[in-house]
Amino acid sequence: MSTSVRHLVYIALFAALFILMSSITIYVTAVPITLQNLAIMLAGGFLGARYGFYSIGLVIALTAAGLPLLHGRGGLSLIVGPTGGFLWIFPICALLSGWYASRVLAGAAERSRAATTALLAVGFFIFGSLISYLSGVPWLAYALEVPLTRALELGMYPFVGFDAVKALIAAIVLSAAWAYRPQLSRTRPDDRVRSVS
Template sequence: MSSPIRSIVYTALFSALFIVMSAIKLPLGFSPVPITLQNLALMLAGAFLGARYGFLSILFVCILTTLGLPLLGGQGGLAVVFGPTGGFIWMFPLCALVVGYFTRKVFASPAIGRSKQLRLAVLFVVFMVFGSLLSYVGGVPWLAHAANLSIGKAMTVGMFPFLPGDLIKSVVAAIVTSALYAYMPSLHSTRSVAPAAQANHKAR
């Protein structure tokens, strides 16, 4: 399979993963924001596809959702992307992009690669900060605007209850990425990263 076609196929696969994980949701009676696995999907998309294709895989779903396809939790259309959770949706592609950028930096760093524990810890920080907390930068203010809430109240119903789950998803993403990254060089568009990751794995 040629590289451009392979990139398109993997991008589509992670778009599908994002859609599937969006369908797994737990509504909370006190909040318009449900618990989902969306940010876990975008963490993995950014980690394995890299910044550009991770960004595109999530952006593609967001665009199709805007056009009316029911791809995010079985819903679609302008009412979804401009609804109370719209700020989170807009931030998801950016989160995938930044996660992808910093994940490559982690695996390209010889200093971090020498220690499995250090690599896991740094990956956890990358996923938690850029795959989770970054989404609240756009999500909370928009929730406050769309639901006519104060910023403090928006954080109470749209951020704080989700942080424990975000911690768990960041741990899962770090473990999965650390374990599988070296075995999936065909997903890496940067040639120098995969061999470095493989060497780090062999050194363990």
């Protein structure tokens, strides 16, 4: 399989995972509990910053174009709706999660698996979840015409504990399955031999 085709396959797979996890929705406030940011952490962790960004960004772009990919809905009304601020920043969350995970895992041989998993969990919690509140909560306040304090109550406080659990799950999965991570930017062995000879 050529490198470019492999890129597209993995981007599409993690885009599909993101769509699937968005369909698991529990409404507790105006913002639903979903597994979307778990998919974002896994996309960034397994694909790296660049391709993680592409994978999640593709879904957001197609949703904005009208395809009903998130919660069975699509269109600009969803993108600029109350939860729009979260959706816009999701590709950035995948990018930052991938950037962080690559650096943690590059030094994994020098520390225990438990330490690596803990570092990944902390980073995923920050970059895969907390960052999304920077745009999500202010936009929620604007869209619902409520004070920022009320938006925090509706769009952040009920979810932080769930986000921590999802970050830990993503860290455990990535740490355990790192050997199976797709090597998207690495050339095949025969390519390296030809380039040396």
